[in-house]
Amino acid sequence: MTKQQLFEQIQKKRSFLCVGLDSSLDKIPKHLLKYENPILEFNKQIIDATKDLCVAYKPNTAFYECYGKKGWETLIDTWNYIPKDIFSIADAKRGDIGNTSAMYAQTFFDESSSGMSFDSVTVAPYMGIDSVKPFLTFKNKWVILLALTSNEGHADFQLQEIGGERLFEKVIKTSSAWASDEQMMYVVGATRGASFADVRKLAPNNFLLVPGVGAQGGDLKEVCKYGLNAKCGLLINSSRGIIYASNGEDFAERAREEALKLQQEMEGILTEVGLV
Ligand SMILES: O=C(O)c1cc(=O)[nH]c(=O)n1[C@@H]1O[C@H](COP(=O)(O)O)[C@@H](O)[C@H]1O
Numbered sequence: 001m002t003k004q005q006l007f008e009q010i011q012k013k014r015s016f017l018c019v020g021l022d023s024s025l026d027k028i029p030k031h032l033l034k035y036e037n038p039i040l041e042f043n044k045q046i047i048d049a050t051k052d053l054c055v056a057y058k059p060n061t062a063f064y065e066c067y068g069k070k071g072w073e074t075l076i077d078t079w080n081y082i083p084k085d086i087f088s089i090a091d092a093k094r095g096d097i098g099n100t101s102a103m104y105a106q107t108f109f110d111e112s113s114s115g116m117s118f119d120s121v122t123v124a125p126y127m128g129i130d131s132v133k134p135f136l137t138f139k140n141k142w143v144i145l146l147a148l149t150s151n152e153g154h155a156d157f158q159l160q161e162i163g164g165e166r167l168f169e170k171v172i173k174t175s176s177a178w179a180s181d182e183q184m185m186y187v188v189g190a191t192r193g194a195s196f197a198d199v200r201k202l203a204p205n206n207f208l209l210v211p212g213v214g215a216q217g218g219d220l221k222e223v224c225k226y227g228l229n230a231k232c233g234l235l236i237n238s239s240r241g242i243i244y245a246s247n248g249e250d251f252a253e254r255a256r257e258e259a260l261k262l263q264q265e266m267e268g269i270l271t272e273v274g275l276v
Pocket residue numbers: 020022060091122148149150151187188189211212213214215216237238239240241
């Protein structure tokens with residue numbers, strides 16, 4: 001998907017919501033356990049209930065890989081079920097020496113090889129340019145590079161100064177030369193509030209994937225105040241806050257209600273800044 005197509009989806013749906021499919025057997029409603037593939041059934045019902053309210057889905061691959069062969073099949077079947085006009089993110093946080101990264105890129109982008117062709121994959125920047133480049137050889141596919149993450153441990157490395165700049169700033173600055181804002185996004189946690197202003201100085205036009213609203217307590221308004229740009233430039237992810245809103249028979253309806261609350265808040269913000 002191109003940046004313009006993503007922006008058009010945002011305008012059409014009046015939403016920049018990404019629903020995180022962090023689906024695990026111990027959290028999904030018990031009545032689904034009778035299905036041959038409970039997680040796939042859960043994901044399908046969540047997708048059916050939210051697809052008009054969001055512009056992206058993000059299965060975190062850890063929640064699939066842990067179930068071995070069946071988990072990979074579920075990931076492939078989930079990717080197949082995501083409508084193709086909705087941006088898909090394989091949240092796999094990969095990155096390795098070049099020839100290994102090339103195999104990761106093949107895994108998530110080459111349908112003829114793996115049965116999946118996500119629009120994007122999350123990548124860790126630590127190993128540098130040759131670990132990221134192989135993901136950029138696929139047309140209209142995106143790297144979403146970890147920059148300033150939502151977790152407590154972000155301070156251990158990302159805020160350390162080297163030569164007068166913090167590591168996350170160095171990551172953004174250096175990697176900006178590897179790909180344009182048509183292929184590179186950055187992860188910036190919703191819990192990082194005013195730091196969005198610092199990120200935007202270095203990445204004014206890139207889309208940012210912003211996890212951490214909902215269960216992690218990030219503030220949507222604060223993120224938008226500092227993070228919005230002329231093409232919206234934000235994909236706000238919520239996983240547990242939406243998909244586990246209820247663990248009863250009404251789980252899909254309740255997920256929809258939570259997604260709708262976020263979509264309505266987003267519509268208000270987009271209207272306020274004149275983007276819709
Ligand atoms: O790359 C990510 O998506 C990510 C980066 C980050 O800094 N923080 C973060 O929470 N995530 C992911 O975003 C999702 C957040 O889930 P909830 O906290 O349940 O909304 C999980 O899949 C995390 O792995």
